[in-house]
Amino acid sequence: MVTQKNQPFVLEEATIASIHSAFRSGELTAVQLVSMYLQRIEAFDQQGPKLNAVITLNPHILAEAEQLDKQWQASGMTGPLHGIPVLLKDNVNTTALATTAGSLSLKNFYPPADAFIVNKLRTAGALILAKVNLHEFAIWGESVSSMLGQTVNPYDLSRTPGGSSGGTGTALAANYGVLGVGTDTVNSVRSPASANSVVGLRPTLGLISRTGIIPYSYTQDTAGPMARTVEDTARMLNCLTGYDLCDPVTKQSEEHIEPDYTQFLHINGLEKKKIGVLRSFWGGNEIHLEVNSICEAALQSLQDLGASLVELNLELKAEDVLSASVHLMELDSHLSGYLANPLNQMPVHSLTQILESGAFHPSIESNLREALSLRFQTAAYQERLNQQARLRKILASVMEDYQLDALVFPHQKRLVAPIGKQQLERNGTLAAVTGFPSLVVPAGFSAPTQSSPIGVPVGIEFVALPWQEGLLLQIGYAFEQGTRHRKEPPFAPALSSFNY
Template sequence: MSDVFDIMEATVAGIHGAMRRCELTCAELVEEYVRRIEAYDRTGPALKSVILVNPEAPREAAGHDRTMAGGGPTGTLHGIPVLLKDNVETAGMTTTSGSLSLRNYVPDSDAFIVKRLKAAGALILAKANLHEFAIWGESVSSVLGQSLNPYDLSRTPGGSSGGTGAGVAANFAAVGIGTDTINSIRSPSSACSCVGIRPTLGLVSRSGISPYSLDQDTAGPICRTVADAAIVLDAIAGFDPDDPATAWSVGNMPASYASCLRTDGLEGKRIGVLRSLFGDGPEHEEVNLAMKCCLDEMKEAGAEVIDVDQPFDANHVVSEVSVHLHTLRDDLEGYLDGLGAKTAYRTLEELADSGEVHPGIVDNLRRAASLGRDGDEYRRRTIRRLVLRTRIVKLMADLLLDALVYPHQKRLVVPVGEPQTERNGALASAAGFPAITLPGGFSRPTGDAPVGVPIGIEFMGRPWSEGNLISIAYAFEQRTLFRRTPPFVPPLPRRGPFEL
């Protein structure tokens, strides 16, 4: 690897440029990411973000290098190492969903989105930790334990895709994939100064992914830049015959999401500020201050920022509108049943009694076991979801809004051992609408957080408006450049010419 190339904060475009200039090979890139994982994920700060490194990654990287030498890249993600949440199936690698109950499960085939990533030239570098079965937001599992935030080791990285968020933030891979049922892509993106996209329900396939709620589940990118997130979304979006919901994507996608990257993407846009999703206590001060700076930057970039006085309440959405617990039994038990002899468990009750799940999810498993789509409460919530969808789009139509904006989390991401509270992502997930979270600043530095704790800003739009959201987010990102490298995972010393 040339001394010119710096792996820290490397982007897809930067990696490809270095490869074309013969400053970097895919094999060298994989080696350097694995070095970082070995140095920082089990030792040093011990982030516990990575469950498994792909043992075939060096061999696959060598194949990518031969392809490059023989005529150039095979796709938009050629040779790009991906950190994949471990509820996404990978042929030949365990897919545990963070649970000891599935520690020996090796799928026979890749999930649809993994096939799409590989078709674009990517390689799966590693599988990331998650909150077990993606059931909550602290990113703790029976397989690996608690993942830590690389900006403040006393805090969680958000969740449930916290291993992906922490690992991507720590430069353990070029890009990452998470899943999102309520907050789970955007929470770690907010907490780890990353960019996360929750797509419109139906844009990205869920086949081959352990489900929480097929009414609300989706997969999406977690990256360090908006541009990389757009490139990854291009690779994974689109129709999958095995996921009927993706039929809605046909005719609703631009030619390329990467083509929506515009530095003037805020100019002339009308952005509605959902003031009801801000806090008003002392614990909210740091986030509110950061958001004020964000809104000022939008105005200076030519956006019209409009305060919206509508009583949206994310906690109410979770407790009274979201159907996640009412679908978990049907969807997860259906998935387990499909695994056949590869798992000893078929029901939520069996999992709860197994001793092979983290104690923190047992109550939710037992509660969900008594619920289902056949209940009156599920039907009531389904109607409330439709009402919420209409309420949001009517608000945007009445005020001629291009997007809505709010802090992803009203307060800083919580310390380890506390429940993840005051997140606002449920509004988009219960409605099935797209949202993008990206760096919105940092709290004041402390001894535990030398550069501060990341604060995420979230934009939400109408269904199928990912291109518009990417344009807005890219303009905001390029104007502010808030992201910083985590302090606890610095660059490693370069290897000498005779080191193996």
């Protein structure tokens, strides 16, 4: 891992390390840091480019930052994320901020308890700066909701930011905060990471608790860390893992959790790595050419950085993998069960009530109605679970046969969708239905256009065997450091150069 030397603090692209260095030097306080992020949100979210990412700002954030500054002066750092502002997807429960899942049906709902991971973040010293937009109830991939409307991509204001964690992706890209939490049922951490030139990790199912997160599909749901750098992603992951009695799936993670995921961050981390290129996940038509070109260059970079590539011609299509997903089959049972649980004190108690209320965005109506028409625990449902098990065996066998460290492919076969269109041809389903860990890192940009002055971001995805998050971070870090593809968005520059 590369350590940062003391340099004058710059807010844009700030990292945990640069912030803590500025704290130690006396150049910066948590109150000053939070104030600067609030200024950026004020300048860019509902004015200027109107990125429309923030649903709710923490009204107590400056007082909480001031308390951390006092603790710093009295006894030093309170934890590894001391004073670090975090952006939470608004399906993660917070008692002090409303949790709406982006839906007017939950407007002004204050949960009775913080989510397990929110408690973990607070214990680590983090500051919850804001709740950010998502595709309502995390149901689709464009990040539009009845609470806030459409979140905008800061690299191209005519495009979506991916989703469903698009508010997190946009806000991180635009430097509204340092770290972000997304959730991922099919693509939803990695899609906005790809579309916003940030890093997104979908961990092995069970590494991170889901307690206090409004569910979609417990078979596939997980939270995941998002950040502008792989190092900050690793630092955040350190603070999110842990066994949770209320989420039994986390029990299996106990013997697999690493004490410090930053130990894997080596500049030469790609040397002697063997990576399988999953060609069946690449597009073959004209609309795919730009993404293919960017990802071909990424493959060359992997080789230049010491990895060896194995071409895999498996008859495994992303569309076929999607047919193994149970997310819509579980939506009614799992979300309605959560809404109906009296311990959660929800204002609506079923999908049917949400539909009857009319307090939701039209983009999710067809999904809600389809979910209500699907039967849970049927032969068709069991066959999908069996298909998931077969896919796990196939991937494990391929990786063992070829002695692979990871698989690689474009996260999305085409550029992120324009506003008003649906996301198409995303490849995140493979990790989602197998439960295997997956990492998306910036791979480059499309050609500049009038609407995207530096191009549209494209992310490349790596998938590894269960509990190999450290290996994925090692691969991603070496690729990131060797390519430096991340760029600040043109529509959210440094405030000193902001001019509309």
